[in-house]
Amino acid sequence: DAKTTQPPSMDCAEGRAANLPCNHSTISGNEYVYWYRQIHSQGPQYIIHGLKNNETNEMASLIITEDRKSSTLILPHATLRDTAVYYCIVRGTGNQFYFGTGTSLTVIP
Amino acid sequence: EAGVVQSPRYKIIEKKQPVAFWCNPISGHNTLYWYRQNLGQGPELLIRYENEEAVDDSQLPKDRFSAERLKGVDSTLKIQPAELGDSAVYLCASSRGQGATEAFFGQGTRLTVV
Numbered sequence: 001d002a003k004t005t006q007p008p009s010m011d012c013a014e015g016r017a018a019n020l021p022c023n024h025s026t027i028s029g030n031e032y033v034y035w036y037r038q039i040h041s042q043g044p045q046y047i048i049h050g051l052k053n054n055e056t057n058e059m060a061s062l063i064i065t066e067d068r069k070s071s072t073l074i075l076p077h078a079t080l081r082d083t084a085v086y087y088c089i090v091r092g093t094g095n096q097f098y099f100g101t102g103t104s105l106t107v108i109p
Numbered sequence: 110e111a112g113v114v115q116s117p118r119y120k121i122i123e124k125k126q127p128v129a130f131w132c133n134p135i136s137g138h139n140t141l142y143w144y145r146q147n148l149g150q151g152p153e154l155l156i157r158y159e160n161e162e163a164v165d166d167s168q169l170p171k172d173r174f175s176a177e178r179l180k181g182v183d184s185t186l187k188i189q190p191a192e193l194g195d196s197a198v199y200l201c202a203s204s205r206g207q208g209a210t211e212a213f214f215g216q217g218t219r220l221t222v223v
Binding site: 034042043044045046049085087093094095096097098099100101102 | 113140142144149150151152153154157159165200202204206207211212213214215216217
C-alpha cells in the first residue's frame, strides 16, 4: 500500500487559507487520495477525495499534482473550528483506509 | 441518515477482565472497519468486513482479540483478557463498499485498563 508523508504540525491565521501538503510518491494509477480530519475526542470526519483532477466541495479544495506524487488540501478561510489533525490517506482498490500520523493544524486568532 | 453508532462511549476495566464493544453501521453499508487509536497516533486498522466476511484481519491480535459481524450488519469487538496496553480509543467505521466511496466513523469507545 502507498504511504503518505505529512508535516507533523502547522499554524494558520484565522481567516487565511490553510494549505496542508501531502507526499504520496509511491501512489499507483488506480489509488485515490482521501483527506480526513479529527477534532479532539471525535471520530475522523471525511473532507474530500480525488483521483487525478482537482476537486472542490463546501469544506475544502484538493489539488493533486500532475504526476500524482503529492497533493495539497486547501481550507480557503480557516476558522478556529478548523483546528484539528488532518490525515492524508491513499486508498487502494482493496477498500482499505490506512492512516498515518497526520498534520496537527492550529488556527490562531 | 443516522451515523455510525458505537457503545459504550467510555469503559474502564481492570486488567485480565473481558470487554466488548458494539458497532451499528450506517444502513446499507456493506463494509465495516474496526480501528484502534493510541494517544497521539493515527487510527490503526484492526479488521475489515465485507458483509459478514472478515477480509482483512492481519493486524488483529488474535490471541486476545476477536470480532464478529453476524448477518452482515452490527459488529462486536471483544478483548479477553484485557491488558494495560489495550487502553486506547476503538473506532468503528462503515462504507458502501468498493469504489470511490468515503468511510464514516463513529465517535469511538475510549477504553481504560487499570
